[in-house]
Amino acid sequence: MRAIVKTAPQPGVTYVEDHPEPTVGPRDVLLEVAAVSVCGTDREMFEWTPAAVAFNLDLPVVLGHEVSGTVIAVGGEVTRLVVGDRVALETHVPCEQCFTCRTGAAHDCLNMKILAMHLDGAFAERVAVPDKICFKLPDDMSLEVGALLEPAGVAWHAVQRSGMAVAGGSVLVSGCGPIGLLIAQLSFHLGASEVVAIEPNPFRRHLAEGLGATVFAPGPEVSTYVADKYRGRGGVDVAFEVSAAGAAYDTVFAAVRNEGTVVTIGHPGRPVPIDIASHVNKRGITLRGVFGRRLWDTWEQLSAVLATGQVDISWLITHRFPLGDLQPVIDLLSGDANKVLVLPNGPV
Ligand code: ZN
Numbered sequence: 001m002r003a004i005v006k007t008a009p010q011p012g013v014t015y016v017e018d019h020p021e022p023t024v025g026p027r028d029v030l031l032e033v034a035a036v037s038v039c040g041t042d043r044e045m046f047e048w049t050p051a052a053v054a055f056n057l058d059l060p061v062v063l064g065h066e067v068s069g070t071v072i073a074v075g076g077e078v079t080r081l082v083v084g085d086r087v088a089l090e091t092h093v094p095c096e097q098c099f100t101c102r103t104g105a106a107h108d109c110l111n112m113k114i115l116a117m118h119l120d121g122a123f124a125e126r127v128a129v130p131d132k133i134c135f136k137l138p139d140d141m142s143l144e145v146g147a148l149l150e151p152a153g154v155a156w157h158a159v160q161r162s163g164m165a166v167a168g169g170s171v172l173v174s175g176c177g178p179i180g181l182l183i184a185q186l187s188f189h190l191g192a193s194e195v196v197a198i199e200p201n202p203f204r205r206h207l208a209e210g211l212g213a214t215v216f217a218p219g220p221e222v223s224t225y226v227a228d229k230y231r232g233r234g235g236v237d238v239a240f241e242v243s244a245a246g247a248a249y250d251t252v253f254a255a256v257r258n259e260g261t262v263v264t265i266g267h268p269g270r271p272v273p274i275d276i277a278s279h280v281n282k283r284g285i286t287l288r289g290v291f292g293r294r295l296w297d298t299w300e301q302l303s304a305v306l307a308t309g310q311v312d313i314s315w316l317i318t319h320r321f322p323l324g325d326l327q328p329v330i331d332l333l334s335g336d337a338n339k340v341l342v343l344p345n346g347p348v
């Protein structure tokens with residue numbers, strides 16, 4: 001079958017037309033892949049950046065991890081899913097045995113494997129995955145939106161990690177890629193009074209503006225704006241750092257009021273110094289990290305919110321590609337694009 005494979009620890013990927021068919025274990029399901037949304041992590045993998053190397057891939061591996069598809073076969077021990085079910089995939093594959101898993105935080109499993117890093121992903125016509133990472137799509141959700149649940153889940157999880165501080169709060173979002181834009185959109189849905197967004201790309205700034213955010217390019221203007229607007233409170237209630245740009249962290253911490261919350265989502269490629277004394281301790285800041293989605297309350301809450309029809313995330317999709325050469329898709333990620341879908345079996 002056709003697939004995009006990371007074969008060696010160096011830049012680039014290989015598009016092949018003769019990849020072996022996946023084997024379906026007793027607790028696996030076989031999916032016909034419908035849509036795979038392309039992620040900044042795919043670019044990291046393609047370019048083989050330090051952040052990509054840090055994930056310790058099991059090569060060779062098929063890339064593509066933001067997935068929806070239809071079940072076309074099930075292993076002998078699978079009871080929860082049947083042929084014809086439409087599913088999205090959780091990327092974090094937990095062991096279900098370790099302390100973290102047993103105490104309700106399986107997304108941070110001590111023995112975690114990650115789809116498209118340690119087991120084959122879905123830039124392919126078909127993929128076999130453990131049934132435990134499948135999330136059954138609501139009947140009225142499209143397969144294209146299904147492929148967005150994984151990244152949208154990161155945004156929802158970030159909002160969860162803020163203690164839902166966006167509700168009635170003032171919000172700063174640093175970085176307006178798809179996750180940052182979704183955090184802005186969800187914050188407004190939950191009643192944020194203002195979302196201040198920082199983004200260097202004018203196309204993405206325009207998208208953030210369309211959501212109602214107050215937008216700035218990186219630079220001193222945003223700090224001046226926040227200091228002036230929130231003078232009486234000392235800053236915004238909650239800030240989300242999504243850009244992973246080293247220079248962003250000082251701006252983000254300085255923008256948050258005393259006793260406020262900073263949630264970090266972006267993974268900088270190298271250690272970033274943070275002035276713990278003045279940025280965190282002396283101001284009672286709560287700093288929280290986000291990796292993946294909570295299993296499964298993030299998925300359940302997000303899909304329930306989407307099912308109300310009050311939040312539509314399909315607007316995030318700007319481009320669709322067939323399965324093939326990944327280079328033009330990767331190039332597009334740093335251009336005027338938002339979510340790019342790969343459709344391995346044609347339009348869905
Ligand atoms: Zn991703």
Ligand code: ZN
Pocket residue numbers: 094095096097098099100101102106109110111112
């Ligand atoms: Zn575990």
